[in-house]
Amino acid sequence: MSPSPEIMFKGCFFIENKQLFDASFVMPAGRWTCLLGPSGVGKSTILRLLLGLKTGGHFKGEISTPDGQSIAGQISYMAQSDLLLPWLSVVENLMIGASLRGDTHDEERAMMLLDRVGLGDHGHKKPAALSGGMRQRAALARTLMEDRPVVLLDEPFSALDAGTRADMQELSAELLTGKTVLLVTHDPAEASRVADQILVMNKSGMVVWPAPELPAIRAVDAPETLLCQSKLLAHLRALAA
Numbered sequence: 001m002s003p004s005p006e007i008m009f010k011g012c013f014f015i016e017n018k019q020l021f022d023a024s025f026v027m028p029a030g031r032w033t034c035l036l037g038p039s040g041v042g043k044s045t046i047l048r049l050l051l052g053l054k055t056g057g058h059f060k061g062e063i064s065t066p067d068g069q070s071i072a073g074q075i076s077y078m079a080q081s082d083l084l085l086p087w088l089s090v091v092e093n094l095m096i097g098a099s100l101r102g103d104t105h106d107e108e109r110a111m112m113l114l115d116r117v118g119l120g121d122h123g124h125k126k127p128a129a130l131s132g133g134m135r136q137r138a139a140l141a142r143t144l145m146e147d148r149p150v151v152l153l154d155e156p157f158s159a160l161d162a163g164t165r166a167d168m169q170e171l172s173a174e175l176l177t178g179k180t181v182l183l184v185t186h187d188p189a190e191a192s193r194v195a196d197q198i199l200v201m202n203k204s205g206m207v208v209w210p211a212p213e214l215p216a217i218r219a220v221d222a223p224e225t226l227l228c229q230s231k232l233l234a235h236l237r238a239l240a241a
Helices: 043-051 090-094 096-101 107-116 132-146 162-175 188-194 223-240
Strands: 007-015 018-027 032-036 058-064 075-078 150-154 180-184 197-202 205-209
Touching (some): 032 188, 043 058, 132 162, 180 188, 188 223
Parallel strands (some): 032 197, 075 150
Antiparallel strands (some): 007 018, 197 205
16 A cells, blocks of 8 residues: 555635635645535535545646655545445445455454444444444444545544544544544534644635644543634634624
C-alpha cells in the first residue's frame, strides 16, 4: 500500500453557473482534518470531488499531491448513509470491496473488525435486522476493512449514542493511525477531540480553526477540548445566523 499522501485542494465549484464555494486547503499527510460548516455549503461535494464522482456541477481547480501522483484507487469512503447491500450478510458487506476487485476474501479480518465495532455476534445477519446505529458501525467497519492510505468520512458517527460515538472515535483514531483522513462533521465537540487540523467552510471560503494543542485523540473533558468546542460552536452559530 502507498504511503499516506499530503493532498492539496484548490478551486471553485459552480452549479448552473452560480458559484457554490471557492476553497483552498491542504490535508496533511497521515493526519486527521475535520471539515465543518453550515448545511448546503458544499462539504460533501468536496468529498465527491476528491473521489472523482459526479457532482451535478462544475469544478474549476485542481486536486494534487506534492509528488504529482494520482490519489485514484488510494481512497476509502464512508458516506452519510450506510449503503449496505440488503441481500448480503453483514460480514459479506465488509468484504464487498474484495469481491468487486476479484481479491481473496479475508473473513478473519472482517470478523475481527465486526468484533471491534461491537457487532461480533451479528456478522451472519442481513442489514435489515440491524438498528440504524448498528448499520452505521457496520459501514465504519467496511471502511476500515479497505485499509487505504486516504480515508474520507462523511458524518460517520452521527447515528450513534454519546458513549458509542466516543468509543468509535477512539477505535477509528487507533486503526487509522498514519492515514490521511478527512472527516466531515457538524459536531464541534467531535472536531475538538479528534482533529489535527480543523477547517471551517462558508460561502466566502475556508478558514483554519486553531485545534487544541493536546495531541489527538483528546479527553472529552480536557479543558483544552472544551474551550475549543465552545468557541467553535459559537463561530458556527454565527455563520448560520
